[in-house]
Amino acid sequence: MEILLEELYKIDLTASHYVERKLQLDHQSYQINGVAQSGKTELVKAYLLTCKKSSYLYIDLDDVRIDIDELNEKLQAFCTANKIDILVLDNYTPQIKIINVSQLIICSRRHYELDFLITKTLYPLDLEEFLAFESRYDSTAISHYLQIGGFAAMHRVSTDNRAKYIQERFRYALSSLEFDILQTATRFVGQKLSAFNVYEKLKLKRKVSKDMLYKSFETMVSDNYLHQLAKLNHPKATKKIYLCDIIFKHTITIQKNFARIFENMVFLEMFKNGVECFYDEGVDFYLPNKSEIILCMPFAEERMLFKKLESIESFIFSNQIQNITCVTMSKEGSISHPISKVEMIPFLEWALSD
Template identity: 40%
Template sequence: MLDALYNLSYKKSNLISRKYQITSSFTIVKGAGKTGKTSIIKQYLSFLPSDSYLYIDLQDLRIDKAIIKEELPQFCIDNKIHTLVIEAYEEDIDLPNVSAVILSTEEDLHIEGFTRLNVYNLDFEEFLAFDSRYDTLDNAFTHFLQTSSYPELYFVHQDHRQKQLQNILKLSLNPLELQIMMHSAKLLGQKVSAFQMFERLKLQQKLSKDMFYKTFYSLMEKGYLYWVQKFEHSRATKKLYTLDFNIKNTLTLQKDFSRLFETLVFLEMLKRGSEIYYADGIDFYLPKENRIVLTMPFSNEDVLFKKIEGIEAFIIENGVLHVEVVTMNAETKLGLPYAIVDMMPFVKWAIVEGEED
């Protein structure tokens, strides 16, 4: 079996480059299902001699894990394997002594000596690389909103994309995980606790508290769900977000563009590893960067003035230097005595945000 896998090679393909690169010989590529981990790994392998590496995907139904565990160390010695790749890695598989090991996982895996590369779905800049046929950024953004941030959906006909995203989630999640995701989609961007989620979900199905909490926090660890904590109020109810802005439209019939837009902005910042909080009247506060990010898709200057008045005390007390107001189209700049306020369209804001990576 290992001989058959060894004879496969990954020549340089037409894979579109992401913002991620494997730069360490010992790397854990961490991310939720279908976020692009495999493409990143195969692009890395495409630059290596085909006889120097062994690629194993434990989710491949043809693979016998028992054989892998038994034969892998000697096989690597006999064939002078330089680079070993194991996708969907499980910790009960001993790693042989080779020069480079690349592992992929959804789990919160830590191994001494390994660098972790966290992979997310496409941000707007990456989407532009995937689909460059649009004559304006506004047209491209409209298409981005209508689709999703999942990479593989850009190779699916638009009539089938929503169904395909449902299929991705069905294949990636067990039944309880999927139920929690469906419920989370209804609460997107809202303040909600795990206990409140459990209380609502148990009205619909028989469910043990232990199993719910285990599954809910597993979805957090895997990167399907995210919480944003209230600034300086660690016990306050957190705001809930999903790994893709279009999951709400995919898993529910509810329409709430403001929540979708807010999630979109959050996900753009998430990739940078920023420390993100919320506060009263403030969508996102990044204390280490002395900035606030507000999402106001259909706003104008008059509404903006009233909004700034409402959070003026917070801005001054916390030394905020920059307030960014993300909109669909509106653009203006306010020079206040205590901070600079930039209102700008998402397409402009996202590109500036991406340059910070």
């Protein structure tokens, strides 16, 4: 193990494709959580490359050469002997003993109760971060975002290999049951979907216990692969389901529904910015703290919007909605309404606004 540690210590790290993220690291100790391909490794390597090379040791615990028991036995002595100040444990597992170093950074898809670490969650790129990869801030950038989603690595994957790349990476990152849950959820984006619904569908194609399915479904939600949206004032009602990234809709199912992809894209922008929202019948997103409704209508025009407002008129009046925002692909404008300010705003403008 000493030979392997010496090799890892001397190796030159690279982060040649790294584009700066909103999440930044400093000298403190961190636990960085995030789904596979969210950019945890690139974030950490980019930080390490700003530090003195002899001061850090980066270990990827998915390395098959690593024996956990031997690593636990040798790691503290190695770090002490080489005066290592910064230790990074990528793909962390609780089997690893925490040792004494000035700065510890662990990366994992799952959150662990380690109170001495500052916990940060890294999500796939939001639109603003995505645009840092793009040369133009216009409809072509949005079209590209719709094609490849928020996983930064997809910028380096050719069009013909995208589906294979995603399938291979997430079949490795997830258990077989978790991958099947993800694939099932992909077919129901923006719709009501419970763990029981998923169980009813999966039991027709594979052997699975209800308890195991429920546990795996909860894990997928807690690990942020799936997001749930509650119904307003009905916490026990079936929640709507959204994906952590829209790329899954293109790559692990043949079902196409642009309106659902667009709705998922709008949801992710609000989720990543910590916006509290709910759904209601006919209402895509209700933001109580802003007294606002968000409607996802990529190809809306005034007549369609008028008709939509008529269908949710009782909700608008009973909740005294002040603002109604219709997020579109490119259409913009406003229409009159008795109590609400109603605007159609292109997604690019809406996502980059304060």
